[in-house]
């Protein structure tokens with residue numbers, strides 16, 4: 001019988017699947033529904049100290065492709081396939097005081113489920129570093145199991161917040177150190193994918209004392225322009241600002257980010273996020289070395305907290321171990337990271353024998369024409 005439980009940063013999970021910090025975890029009601037549905041843990045919507053007012057109109061839309069056609073649009077319509085979510089939602093618009101009492105109540109009612117509080121403050125001065133500590137202590141006193149520091153929100157104007165922290169190695173270390181000074185519980189850090197080599201920011205973050213790194217948040221991006229109206233498909237009075245792309249489109253991108261880190265730090269702990277809606281998707285992160293996997297977009301589109309998604313993840317993982325029983329794999333620990341070493345430098349990938357080489361032209365490969373000479 002497969003054992004779906006796992007221990008990650010010292011915290012015991014009944015299964016490794018979590019709701020990521022986002023609308024599915026924006027309230028105590030949602031979080032408790034998610035636990036009932038079977039999620040092993042959740043990361044709360046990011047909690048901050050400054051007042052938050054979101055833009056007028058929708059905060060998230062979903063980009064879909066027509067089946068059998070190449071039209072891409074956010075317009076809701078039948079016979080389409082989901083490509084991505086796009087959002088410009090800010091962190092929780094409920095103040096810290098709103099969360100106090102609710103976090104402890106969730107933990108009291110679901111002691112065996114994992115509750116991680118996502119927090120965010122600025123980092124430009126000592127007052128802001130104290131704000132990180134204030135948030136950390138307040139959530140810790142509520143009995144949460146761990147903290148996730150948000151260094152990854154892609155739409156912040158402030159240069160000392162969100163992904164701007166995750167792009168600055170010094171700030172990654174300094175803020176993590178400030179939180180570790182007061183934290184008695186594990187500290188995870190959610191890094192932005194919007195850097196050239198995330199392993200460098202990961203190194204700085206681990207140097208600051210982080211217990212784990214989560215990635216990816218959404219990718220900086222724009223909504224498409226409607227070819228008829230010439231307006232961005234998502235705008236307020238005609239204006240748009242860069243927001244974040246999530247969902248299926250980012251799975252391969254986020255895998256590459258995770259691999260940059262797990263190949264460099266095989267003994268460290270990582271939580272994989274981005275584009276997961278089935279166990280087959282989640283498996284990618286596990287085989288690359290992640291110990292937990294987080295989900296947002298797929299859960300938003302499945303009754304807001306993903307009851308069918310978690311059923312698929314748990315069922316898929318159970319089936320996987322049954323299918324591979326002959327290999328002796330019984331738990332996540334047996335398969336974690338077993339494909340990490342298959343990622344090598346391009347020059348180490350085998351070339352064909354001289355006789356088999358047709359100068360790169362080979363009609364049998366999709367997208368390439370046969371070599372024709374004139």
Ligand SMILES: Cc1cc2nc3c(=O)[nH]c(=O)nc-3n(C[C@H](O)[C@H](O)[C@H](O)COP(=O)(O)O)c2cc1C
Nearest residue numbers: 020021022046087216217246247274275295296297
């Ligand atoms: C509407 C929306 C709001 C989000 N809010 C937060 C947030 O407050 N804090 C955070 O760390 N990530 C936030 N995220 C990012 C998600 O947690 C996740 O990293 C991202 O969506 C990629 O996962 P997915 O492909 O499963 O959606 C948000 C994502 C969406 C779509």
